[in-house]
Amino acid sequence: MTAAESEDSFLHSARPKWQWAADRLRQDIAEGSWAPGDQLPVERELANTLSVSINTIRRAVGQLVREQVVLRRQGAGTFVCPEPAPTAPGRRLVGVLVPSTTYYYPRVIDGLQRVLRGAGFGVVLVCSKYDLDVERDELRGMLDTGVQGLVLVPSLHLMDDPQSYVDGLRDLPVPYVLAERRPPSPEPDDPTTFVGADHAGGVCKAVRHLRDLGHQRIGFLGRVNTGTADQVADGFEKATALLEVDVDPRVRSRRLLWQPQEITAYARQCATAGVTAVFCHGDRDAAALVVAVRRLGLSVPGDLAVVAYDDEVAEVGDVPLTAVSPPKTEVGALAAQLLLHRVEGGPNVPSQQVLIQPRLVIRASCGARLAEPALTASA
Structure with missing residues (x-):
């Protein structure tokens, strides 16, 4: 084993695999393995090359997306950013967590992004793919990125105790709003702000x-x-x-x-x-x-x-x-508006719980x- 291989092995075992995989991909991009604008290989090929799982690669690539090293194009793949685009100092960010970007949620996302970007906020969008481990890590990653607020669509239906999860969100260091989710068994004074379809x-x-x-x-x-x-x-x-x-x-x-x-x-x-x-x-x-x-x-x-x-x-x-x-677009837009109200107004802003009736x-x-x-x- 070479010294480099030994170092890789040590790093691989000393910290989460997805972080190691993200570093390897980031290094390969920096060294020119893929030029700006180039498409990365598919996830399975990357996983095989680095001897890690598909989920590990997804989390690694998700981190690079947040760092704006690569970008995802819906239906096309993942590409190296044409030019480095680090977040400008002082720019405000909102994190958005959804379980899917291909069914039901694209219009929710569109409503969110139009309101947030119109208010001058950048959007950090992540997708859990209904995987609770990914959801937890992506939430932590958004907080590490320095977001000022969160719009969350958690997979409550997959949790053993979803109400405890919702209660635990109160410990988050930033304001948050649930979209298309609500506390499943709330107490009368539950302070969770949410908006969803009725x-x-x-x-x-x-x-x-x-x-x-x-x-x-x-x-x-x-x-x-x-x-x-x-x-x-x-x-x-x-x-x-x-x-x-x-x-x-x-x-x-x-x-x-x-x-x-x-x-x-x-x-x-x-x-x-x-x-x-x-x-x-x-x-x-x-x-x-x-x-x-x-x-x-x-x-x-x-x-x-x-x-x-x-x-x-x-x-x-x-x-x-x-x-x-x-009303998917309306749910997204109103969730963004409620979050902005909480971000700008501080901790004393009253919680709001809104249901919007669908059309037939x-x-x-x-x-x-x-x-x-x-x-x-x-x-």
């Missing part, structure tokens, strides 16, 4: 619309273990009870992941149970249900009306989906609007 209210709008269209037997095809799955499911239970809609237990089903054959079986069950409408948590599952129903020789919305929740890709397809559309976007999959009542002839 998911239960959005579900109620959808169920009321289906009821007004004449549907009395409605199914629920839902998910488990997502950030909003329980809120959507609870909203459906409350809405159907409030509106006195019949829900057959056989077609009230939730899964971690719906397989095509399971959706086909669900469609058959709806036909057997006399269900005339289904509320689906997720555009993709709703679209798959439409396909399954049509393969059974039935029609949408003639035999089965379908309403989705999310409105990410609901208008794509042969039968555009009626969908509950959460009517498309072809539910049969559109309720028909006007027929006029009766006068005697």
Whole structure:
């Protein structure tokens, strides 16, 4: 083993691997292995080269992104910054932690960034990919970067004690706001500032619309273990009870992941149970249900009306989906505004807890609007 290899081995064992990997990549860039503007190899290739895991490389690259040594281009890859761009002395930064940058959250991020940048703040954006270890380390990394505030979308649904986690955030050294998350079992005086979509209210709008269209037997095809799955499911239970809609237990089903054959079986069950409408948590599952129903020789919305929740890709397809559309951009923008208020106003700023109602976007999959009542002839 050479002296350099011995030193690398020592460094590798003496501190976290991701920091060692970040140093190696930073050194390679400084020595010209990749020139400004060059694209870095894919994560797996980097991991194999450095004999570390994919997660280690992701954290290392994330650190280089924060340092503005490299930059990520959505859908393209990771590139060496064309010119060094260190943070200017005195420039104010806000850290933003999201679990995903590819589904649901791009519009939340857009709303956040427009408000923060308009107020003269730089944005340090990190993604946890629903990994609690990454989430913890990225949060620490943002604090080390010197952010003045945080907008957080933590993966509370993956935690054993999410309320304790939320309570622990009060010890952070900077102001923070939760976006699309709220304390799961708060005490009456919980001071957490948050803003999110009123998911239960959005579900109620959808169920009321289906009821007004004449549907009395409605199914629920839902998910488990997502950030909003329980809120959507609870909203459906409350809405159907409030509106006195019949829900057959056989077609009230939730899964971690719906397989095509399971959706086909669900469609058959709806036909057997006399269900005339289904509320689906997720555009993709709703679209798959439409396909399954049509393969059974039935029609949408003639035999089965379908309403989705999310409105990410609901208008794509042969039968555009009626969908509950959460106010994603508005949630991001308001979260940023609330954080700026806390940063500028100091510790005595009152906490605010805001829910924004989603819209119901009517498309072809539910049969559109309720028909006007027929006029009766006068005697």
